[in-house]
Amino acid sequence: MIAAPPKPPQFDSHFHQCFEQLLLWRRDVRHFRRDPVDEGLIERLVAMACLAPSVGNSQPWRFVRVTEADRRVAVRANFAACNSEALHDYHGERARLYASLKLAGLDDAPEHLAVFCDHGAATGHGLGSRTMPETKNFSVVAAVYTLWLAARVHGLGVGWVSILDPEQVRVILDVPQDWSLVAYLCIGKPVEESDEPELVRLGWQEREAFENVLFRR
């Protein structure tokens, strides 16, 4: 007997609404509860992330679960140094506001996940990345964002920390030289939920008006 081919899903109006709620309530989380993440859930989220699109199906994403205390301490120190340098770029009220922001949940988040792009991988055979080599990194971003949405679906928050020296983080985590850091993620249960970005609530940056982002040619 031949198995019937799988049937494409039809997404109804209830799913439309829930999906929009997911986008609206996904947040960049910096305030985490310390409760551990359920056993096996990180692996499941990474498996879902691997369903992301990638240029030439190259799948250049490499996920590194950071559990060793000394490596976490070194990443935390790198963040502190980069954040301190960044503060020098601001002056007056903007500097005061920057200094007041909590920009990473590195201390409390139970899970740290570093995500790299493997530029040495032969997968994909170069298809689609000849004129736009940055699409390799872009593929990894799609995987990161898939994991982010999947985490929120499963009740977890994700915070993307970019105030880091990417090459230093690569050295701290002892991964190959042709891997470049795309994202360092904090993952765990969020202290609170919100449908408004923290940087909007705290007066750093409002949402952009729609007429400033859509054009026609």
Add this chain to the structure above:
Amino acid sequence: MIAAPPKPPQFDSHFHQCFEQLLLWRRDVRHFRRDPVDEGLIERLVAMACLAPSVGNSQPWRFVRVTEADRRVAVRANFAACNSEALHDYHGERARLYASLKLAGLDDAPEHLAVFCDHGAATGHGLGSRTMPETKNFSVVAAVYTLWLAARVHGLGVGWVSILDPEQVRVILDVPQDWSLVAYLCIGKPVEESDEPELVRLGWQEREAFENVLFRR
């Protein structure tokens, strides 16, 4: 009377399953039906894309709906030239396979959407992009992928064309010099649905084994 604050959504196991189906059946589509996209749907998808995360809440995404025939013809010609050059990188069986692939739906897709990163925007005030300036482009990738998933939810397929000269496309579309092309999207109803990438089905690149993408430190 004070309005109650909105309640965070709870995603049940049915949503979990549907969301995973969405990831499984999202495809990079190159075969489109020519039926027009419903009036207003592109605007709605762009509005959902604007819910993507962005570094410092900078929202540097700029969407350009390409409807003018002469501009579409020029983009099509740029693709043909880049694709022809790319073919020279392959030899033997791999070259034959490359030449047989349909790598863009530019002729049939009813909607073309070019997505740029505005590197001149002051929004976000530089937060988070000092040590990793590429996170501006990464924010735009998150918006592109949000739109892609939202399109699939609404029964549309998206194909990301990267076999283009990004600076030439910028000139063809006459947008500011500090905008860089992140993605050129074809959007429309797909000819067929599948839960398997076309590049897997046609023997270009298999899915990567899980043990090659998840590590621990």
